[in-house]
Amino acid sequence: MSIPSLQSAERNDDMYFLKRLLFLIPLILVITFLAFLLVKIAPGNPFDTERAKASPEIERALKARYHLDEPFLKQYLRYLGLCWEKDAEGQWHWAKGGLIKGDLGLSTKYRNHTVNDIVRQGLPVSLTLGLLAFLFAQGIGIPLGFFTAMRRGQWSDYAGSFFAVLAVCIPGFVVAPMLIMFVAIKWRIFPAALWETPWHAILPSIALGLYFAGRISRLMREGMSNVLHEGFITTARAKGCSEMGVVFKHALRIAILPVVSYSGPLLADLLTGSFVVESIFNIPGIGVFMVNSSLNKDHLMTMGLVLLYAVLLLVMNLIVDFSYTLLDRRVKYE
Amino acid sequence: MIPARDAYDVLAGMNHPRRSGGFLPACFSFIVLLLAGFLFVGCVKNEPRADLTIINGAEPQSIDPATISGQPDGRVAGALFEGLTRLNPKTAIPEPGLAERWEISPDGRTYTFHLRSNLVWSTGDPITADDVVWSWRRVVDPFTASEYAGQMFFLRNAEDIATGKIKDLTQLGVHALDARTLRVDLIAPAAFFLDLCAFRTLAILPRKTIEKYGDQWLMARPMPTSGAYTLDFWRIRDKIRVRKNPLYWDAANTMSEIVDFLPIDSQAAAFNLYETGQADIIWDKGLVPNELLDVLRKRRDVHFFDYLGTEFYRYNVTNPPFADVRVRKALALAVDKKRLVEKITKGGEKTASSFTPPATANYQPPEGLGYDPALARKLLAEAGYPGGKGFRVIRYLTTNAKTSVQIAVELQEMWKRELGIIVEIEQKEWKVYLAEQSALNYDLSRSGWIGDYNDANTFLDMFMANNGNNRTGWANPRYDALLNQANQLSDVKRRAEILREAETLLIRDELPIVPLYFRTGVNFFDPERIEGIYFNLLDEHPIAPIRRKK
Numbered sequence: 001m002s003i004p005s006l007q008s009a010e011r012n013d014d015m016y017f018l019k020r021l022l023f024l025i026p027l028i029l030v031i032t033f034l035a036f037l038l039v040k041i042a043p044g045n046p047f048d049t050e051r052a053k054a055s056p057e058i059e060r061a062l063k064a065r066y067h068l069d070e071p072f073l074k075q076y077l078r079y080l081g082l083c084w085e086k087d088a089e090g091q092w093h094w095a096k097g098g099l100i101k102g103d104l105g106l107s108t109k110y111r112n113h114t115v116n117d118i119v120r121q122g123l124p125v126s127l128t129l130g131l132l133a134f135l136f137a138q139g140i141g142i143p144l145g146f147f148t149a150m151r152r153g154q155w156s157d158y159a160g161s162f163f164a165v166l167a168v169c170i171p172g173f174v175v176a177p178m179l180i181m182f183v184a185i186k187w188r189i190f191p192a193a194l195w196e197t198p199w200h201a202i203l204p205s206i207a208l209g210l211y212f213a214g215r216i217s218r219l220m221r222e223g224m225s226n227v228l229h230e231g232f233i234t235t236a237r238a239k240g241c242s243e244m245g246v247v248f249k250h251a252l253r254i255a256i257l258p259v260v261s262y263s264g265p266l267l268a269d270l271l272t273g274s275f276v277v278e279s280i281f282n283i284p285g286i287g288v289f290m291v292n293s294s295l296n297k298d299h300l301m302t303m304g305l306v307l308l309y310a311v312l313l314l315v316m317n318l319i320v321d322f323s324y325t326l327l328d329r330r331v332k333y334e
Numbered sequence: 335m336i337p338a339r340d341a342y343d344v345l346a347g348m349n350h351p352r353r354s355g356g357f358l359p360a361c362f363s364f365i366v367l368l369l370a371g372f373l374f375v376g377c378v379k380n381e382p383r384a385d386l387t388i389i390n391g392a393e394p395q396s397i398d399p400a401t402i403s404g405q406p407d408g409r410v411a412g413a414l415f416e417g418l419t420r421l422n423p424k425t426a427i428p429e430p431g432l433a434e435r436w437e438i439s440p441d442g443r444t445y446t447f448h449l450r451s452n453l454v455w456s457t458g459d460p461i462t463a464d465d466v467v468w469s470w471r472r473v474v475d476p477f478t479a480s481e482y483a484g485q486m487f488f489l490r491n492a493e494d495i496a497t498g499k500i501k502d503l504t505q506l507g508v509h510a511l512d513a514r515t516l517r518v519d520l521i522a523p524a525a526f527f528l529d530l531c532a533f534r535t536l537a538i539l540p541r542k543t544i545e546k547y548g549d550q551w552l553m554a555r556p557m558p559t560s561g562a563y564t565l566d567f568w569r570i571r572d573k574i575r576v577r578k579n580p581l582y583w584d585a586a587n588t589m590s591e592i593v594d595f596l597p598i599d600s601q602a603a604a605f606n607l608y609e610t611g612q613a614d615i616i617w618d619k620g621l622v623p624n625e626l627l628d629v630l631r632k633r634r635d636v637h638f639f640d641y642l643g644t645e646f647y648r649y650n651v652t653n654p655p656f657a658d659v660r661v662r663k664a665l666a667l668a669v670d671k672k673r674l675v676e677k678i679t680k681g682g683e684k685t686a687s688s689f690t691p692p693a694t695a696n697y698q699p700p701e702g703l704g705y706d707p708a709l710a711r712k713l714l715a716e717a718g719y720p721g722g723k724g725f726r727v728i729r730y731l732t733t734n735a736k737t738s739v740q741i742a743v744e745l746q747e748m749w750k751r752e753l754g755i756i757v758e759i760e761q762k763e764w765k766v767y768l769a770e771q772s773a774l775n776y777d778l779s780r781s782g783w784i785g786d787y788n789d790a791n792t793f794l795d796m797f798m799a800n801n802g803n804n805r806t807g808w809a810n811p812r813y814d815a816l817l818n819q820a821n822q823l824s825d826v827k828r829r830a831e832i833l834r835e836a837e838t839l840l841i842r843d844e845l846p847i848v849p850l851y852f853r854t855g856v857n858f859f860d861p862e863r864i865e866g867i868y869f870n871l872l873d874e875h876p877i878a879p880i881r882r883k884k
Binding site for chain 1: 381393395396397398401403476477478479480481482483484487493496497498549550551552553568569570571572573596598599600602603604606607609610612763764765766768769772782801802803805
């Protein structure tokens with residue numbers, strides 16, 4: 001393979017990723033539109049309460065405050081920040097707020113908070129917890145998968161694989177209470193809930209990451225087992241590569257590809273919080289809002305979180321695809 | 335597909351055991367990363383421990399007294415802001431708050447309040463009669479969108495302002511006579527007006543801050559408060575911390591310096607925190623799993639008490655077969671209420687014969703229908719459905735809350751067994767449930783009501799024909815007339831008789847609703863360690879007297 005052709009291939013890759021980056025903008029627009037449409041057609045009204053409003057005027061005032069009395073399209077444009085309106089003196093004004101100015105709007109459920117405010121408070125917590133769980137999952141999963149693949153057929157392979165299957169089979173809402181029952185309540189090693197000191201982060205990270213550790217371990221094991229049969233490994237061995245070199249330099253970077261492609265969406269998923277783990281440990285992240293805001297018909301809150309998740313997911317996928325080109329030279333994008 | 339073991343596997347796995355040496359370094363590097371992550375978490379907060387930590391139920395939707403409706407919201411708001419009166423922590427009877435005394439005109443329609451001298455906000459500015467007038471006008475102003483604006487409707491012109499008929503807020507029946515004196519004009523001699531003055535909605539709020547910051551005024555610093563505490567911070571779904579207000583008129587009786595409210599809606603998390611000593615008090619019935627109540631009942635730190643709340647179900651009386659009162663009675667008579675409280679709720683709830691709890695002040699509710707399956711079958715046959723024949727499948731609307739669903743299943747079984755009626759349970763998420771109920775899109779609907787003040791009116795007025803809380807389609811001119819008549823009376827005894835007559839219509843003669851049981855409250859706290867919490871009918875526990883014994 002000559003050097004110039006390699007360079008041109010890389011330039012193609014650059015163009016490809018630039019195009020994909022640009023393509024994100026219309027994609028996000030489509031996502032916001034669909035999400036906006038869905039939250040609006042879902043049944044229920046954010047202002048329905050067990051107690052009737054004292055007067056219809058009050059409900060009208062509430063709707064006006066959140067602009068829910070406007071036509072759908074105007075509400076959508078206002079959300080995007082592309083709405084112009086006439087004021088009392090007949091002057092046209094660019095409406096306040098909107099997505100393009102970084103304003104996610106007001107929460108209808110939590111009247112004293114804006115969506116930005118809630119995300120600003122909750123996102124760092126969810127990011128930290130998600131990242132810890134991600135590291136835990138990778139830190140356990142990759143070595144375990146690697147180890148079991150190398151020891152295929154031995155008892156340690158069976159033990160490791162059994163653990164991986166167990167981790168995949170037991171859902172978080174079982175792991176978390178068990179961890180709390182034994183580690184927090186019986187043995188009093190770590191706190192049972194809340195988010196204050198580093199000790200508070202340990203149990204939730206494990207509860208959140210364990211399932212993914214199992215998944216990653218299995219992906220890693222399969223990947224490794226398959227790659228060790230490939231022709232280029234034989235070639236490397238025939239060339240006299242040390243076994244260390246074969247495994248770490250040649251096999252691992254291919255074997256890890258399934259893990260890498262799995263990790264992108266996984267990271268996006270973990271970083272935006274988990275409803276189950278955040279509720280069980282009462283962690284002030286945004287995972288709980290993801291579910292509750294749609295139950296509460298807190299439209300803009302739902303919109304903000306959907307958007308956040310969508311952007312993270314798209315970016316992560318882009319990063320994954322990009323990292324493919326670094327790990328496997330055979331992968332080319334046009 | 336994984337090929338069978340071959341030479342490479344043997345080569346890779348067995349002959350080179352040193353390869354697995356990569357495992358340890360890999361683990362090590364991740365452990366380092368994890369530790370770094372944990373340290374990062376640790377850097378975030380460095381707060382002193384609170385003197386009192388309370389598990390308060392769901393995250394408050396707001397803590398602006400004028401707009402709140404939830405109980406957890408009210409407990410925080412009550413620590414920060416006070417009204418003209420406040421409720422006694424032991425009895426929940428109103429006592430002087432920001433007002434030190436008042437005079438009531440002989441006809442019971444005019445109140446003159448005298449504010450305490452040297453009343454100040456937590457920032458040191460004086461609290462004046464104008465602040466009271468402004469705070470109350472804000473509640474009835476439709477622009478504020480106060481859920482509880484109805485609490486003000488006994489004031490002159492309040493209802494017309496809230497419904498937009500009067501635009502001029504100064505028409506509201508409250509006026510400042512001087513900096514410390516207020517005159518309040520009522521449309522009827524409301525016997526419970528002093529109770530209302532202690533209600534959160536009528537609390538006195540800082541005008542300048544609210545006008546400057548709008549809906550985000552609670553985040554402003556300094557944020558002036560009129561109550562026993564000031565707001566240190568409010569981190570959503572994390573913690574609300576309040577700190578003693580040294581300028582509060584009764585600061586000498588504020589027992590804890592720093593109080594934390596933990597917004598927790600998960601039963602498991604609440605209980606785990608309490609059990610591991612990270613919280614001192616749980617005070618939300620929703621936070622105690624019913625399954626555990628049998629075991630917990632025996633503990634000395636679990637306290638059950640009665641309060642003014644009724645669980646019931648509504649009939650949609652606009653549709654057959656429930657347009658027929660005999661059918662409504664038949665279903666009611668087939669319900670074994672005792673079984674519901676013994677098998678499901680288990681919190682020592684009492685079965686409800688009437689809608690108004692018997693503990694309500696100055697009132698003795700009438701006796702409703704009992705449990706009589708034989709009579710139930712007879713009534714159903716009279717209505718044309720002997721043994722349930724010809725009765726269409728009916729829908730029972732409920733929320734997806736666990737207890738409500740369990741009760742629905744139990745009722746379904748009772749009606750099938752006793753009357754041969756088939757009931758479909760429709761579980762709806764909260765907001766959808768409320769919308770369907772309001773739209774009368776149901777046959778039977780699970781319902782609950784908690785009294786706002788200790789008077790029968792808070793229960794009975796909701797079934798007046800034009801009340802938004804009616805939600806049954808039931809309209810009875812005689813019922814409306816009785817309630818209106820009662821609320822014009824200042825003679826307590828005569829008033830109670832008339833209200834009783836109205837309630838008889840509601841729960842014995844006409845039956846648009848069937849009361850099931852009265853709610854109990856549950857508090858968790860160790861009386862050896864915590865003092866200052868008393869039990870009362872309104873489940874009202876002011877924060878100031880509560881403290882942890884050192």
